[in-house]
Amino acid sequence: xxxxxxxxxxxxxxxxxxxxxxxxxxxxxxxxxxxxxxxxxxxxxxxxxxxxxxxxxxxxxxxxxxxxxxxxxxxxxxxxxxxxxxxxxxxxxxxxxxxxxxxxxxxxxxxxxxxxxxxxxxxxxxxxxxxxxxxxxxxxxxxxxxxxxxxxxxxxxxxxxxxxxxxxxxxxxxxxxxxxxxxxxxxxxxxxxxxxxxxxxxxxxxxxxxxxxxxxxxxxxxxxxxxxxxxxxxxxxxxxxxxxxxxxxxxxxxxxxxxxxxxxxxxxxxxxxxxxxxxxxxxxxxxxxxxxxxxxxxxxxxxxxxxxxxxxxxxx
Amino acid sequence: xxxxxxxxxxxxxxxxxxxxxxxxxxxxxxxxxxxxxxxxxxxxxxxxxxxxxxxxxxxxxxxxxxxxxxxxxxxxxxxxxxxxxxxxxxxxxxxxxxxxxxxxxxxxxxxxxxxxxxxxxxxxxxxxxxxxxxxxxxxxxxxxxxxxxxxxxxxxxxxxxxxxxxxxxxxxxxxxxxxxxxxxxxxxxxxxxxxxxxxxxxxxxxxxxxxxxxxxxxxxxxxxxxxxxxxxxxxxxxxxxxxxxxxxxxxxxxxx
Numbered sequence: 185x186x187x188x189x190x191x192x193x194x195x196x197x198x199x200x201x202x203x204x205x206x207x208x209x210x211x212x213x214x215x216x217x218x219x220x221x222x223x224x225x226x227x228x229x230x231x232x233x234x235x236x237x238x239x240x241x242x243x244x245x246x247x248x249x250x251x252x253x254x255x256x257x258x259x260x261x262x263x264x265x266x267x268x269x270x271x272x273x274x275x276x277x278x279x280x281x282x283x284x285x286x287x288x289x290x291x292x293x294x295x296x297x298x299x300x301x302x303x304x305x306x307x308x309x310x311x312x313x314x315x316x317x318x319x320x321x322x323x324x325x326x327x328x329x330x331x332x333x334x335x336x337x338x339x340x341x342x343x344x345x346x347x348x349x350x351x352x353x354x355x356x357x358x359x360x361x362x363x364x365x366x367x368x369x370x371x372x373x374x375x376x377x378x379x380x381x382x383x384x385x386x387x388x389x390x391x392x393x394x395x396x397x398x399x400x401x402x403x404x405x406x407x408x409x410x411x412x413x414x415x416x417x418x419x420x421x422x423x424x425x426x427x428x429x430x431x432x433x434x435x436x437x438x439x440x441x442x443x444x445x446x447x448x449x450x451x452x453x454x455x456x457x458x459x460x461x462x463x464x465x466x467x468x469x470x471x472x473x474x475x476x477x478x479x480x481x482x483x484x485x486x487x488x489x490x491x492x493x494x495x496x497x498x499x500x
Numbered sequence: 501x502x503x504x505x506x507x508x509x510x511x512x513x514x515x516x517x518x519x520x521x522x523x524x525x526x527x528x529x530x531x532x533x534x535x536x537x538x539x540x541x542x543x544x545x546x547x548x549x550x551x552x553x554x555x556x557x558x559x560x561x562x563x564x565x566x567x568x569x570x571x572x573x574x575x576x577x578x579x580x581x582x583x584x585x586x587x588x589x590x591x592x593x594x595x596x597x598x599x600x601x602x603x604x605x606x607x608x609x610x611x612x613x614x615x616x617x618x619x620x621x622x623x624x625x626x627x628x629x630x631x632x633x634x635x636x637x638x639x640x641x642x643x644x645x646x647x648x649x650x651x652x653x654x655x656x657x658x659x660x661x662x663x664x665x666x667x668x669x670x671x672x673x674x675x676x677x678x679x680x681x682x683x684x685x686x687x688x689x690x691x692x693x694x695x696x697x698x699x700x701x702x703x704x705x706x707x708x709x710x711x712x713x714x715x716x717x718x719x720x721x722x723x724x725x726x727x728x729x730x731x732x733x734x735x736x737x738x739x740x741x742x743x744x745x746x747x748x749x750x751x752x753x754x755x756x
Contacts, residue, residue, distance in 0.1 A: 284509035
């Protein structure tokens with residue numbers, strides 16, 4: 185169990201983390217979601233007492249991280265896969281970590297085996313690919329057989345096989361009753377692994393909800409209609425008491441009405457339809473809407489391409 | 501968390517990177533090699549001196565003439581031991597494993613200091629005997645008054661140079677920056693200031709200028725230093741302690 189209470193971090197004028205309060209519970213994968221620069225890594229560094237909070241505190245099983253005896257046996261973290269000395273072999277890197285926390289050296293071989301790096305254990309880690317580095321970082325996190333695991337953007341730069349492996353690993357760790365806290369800036373990734381979501385933007389808490397609730401609340405389903413007789417179609421729908429939204433590219437969108445009903449309505453009035461398709465707004469879009477006001481680095485689109493965002497752009 | 505665990509871990513760290521081997525090997529080779537060459541050349545020079553001048557020759561100190569170069573390798577050793585934690589990002593992994601920063605830093609510096617002292621002790625004795633062999637009839641004996649102290653002091657000097665470098669690297673948190681500041685100080689600024697009459701009064705309190713006094717057996721003719729061998733060494737200890745203390749304060753208070 186990780187408890188974050190009133191956590192804030194200020195860098196000069198900039199408030200990177202702003203009064204965050206949430207809990208990370210055991211037995212599930214908790215996704216920590218936010219756009220780049222939202223304060224995810226800063227929050228995770230404060231959890232490990234690497235950065236000192238400006239205000240607030242983090243408790244790990246009720247204790248401050250610094251007060252944990254042999255902390256690697258409580259919390260295993262992969263914050264940055266490159267946070268190691270490239271001149272040291274994978275084995276020695278893990279060995280020095282194990283020794284510092286009184287973990288038996290035999291455990292090093294076990295975790296190397298778990299992550300599939302046994303063959304390169306004696307090789308210096310500077311020659312490792314990104315994926316191998318990530319695996320070595322995960323081996324370090326697993327070293328103390330901790331009940332709490334933290335991964336910061338673990339799938340970054342991994343090949344599909346590696347991504348699949350990490351997803352399964354996180355799920356199985358949670359299934360063993362451990363607390364798994366994983367950050368990402370990709371909603372689609374979280375949708376596949378997380379049971380619970382903590383969403384932040386510009387350092388502030390935007391949502392703290394179960395994944396099921398988030399999907400229920402945020403996934404919008406609608407029907408897209410396209411017709412050469414758009415004006416008449418509009419009137420017909422309007423008379424039937426159906427709200428229509430004009431989207432880009434001359435399409436109409438209708439919320440909350442089944443596509444069958446719309447098709448029959450069009451047929452009754454002998455309207456030609458070029459498109460009648462049920463749509464499901466992705467969680468990625470829901471996430472983008474949630475964080476729209478708090479994205480750190482906006483890419484400004486050119487005025488001429490203002491309609492380029494497709495179906496979600498036309499709700500005006 | 502037991503300190504013994506952290507010491508054990510730091511020992512694994514230091515012996516598992518190549519830079520440890522090559523910096524300490526360089527320290528040995530430079531100090532012994534250059535000391536031998538200069539002793540050979542000094543033998544010729546000494547043989548042309550008159551009796552009055554010969555009163556002031558210091559065969560022990562002459563054999564340690566390579567220390568000036570060897571200490572640079574010791575500086576690199578000290579800087580890399582600490583600085584590589586920062587340049588590689590390992591520091592975050594290390595501090596997550598050992599969140600008590602004092603225990604982390606003093607274990608690291610402690611282990612590196614012991615290793616540096618072991619190498620420096622061997623270097624010092626080899627330097628002395630090789631140098632004396634090159635000096636021929638001008639040689640000093642290890643049993644002469646003050647000689648054993650000077651040879652032992654030579655080892656302590658080399659060790660403290662490394663400790664000072666470790667402290668500076670902890671303050672600056674970057675090996676390049678640390679080397680960029682330490683190298684000119686020890687290779688250029690201190691010798692220049694020490695060589696000019698007007699600035700010598702200040703320069704004599706710099707760590708290397710004060711510290712080398714411990715390797716002196718014969719007081720030079722125009723010596724103005726207001727301290728003896730151990731006094732000079734004490735000044736150097738103070739410098740190294742100050743650097744490590746400041747480094748600890750930086751590590752304790754800053755985000756990793």
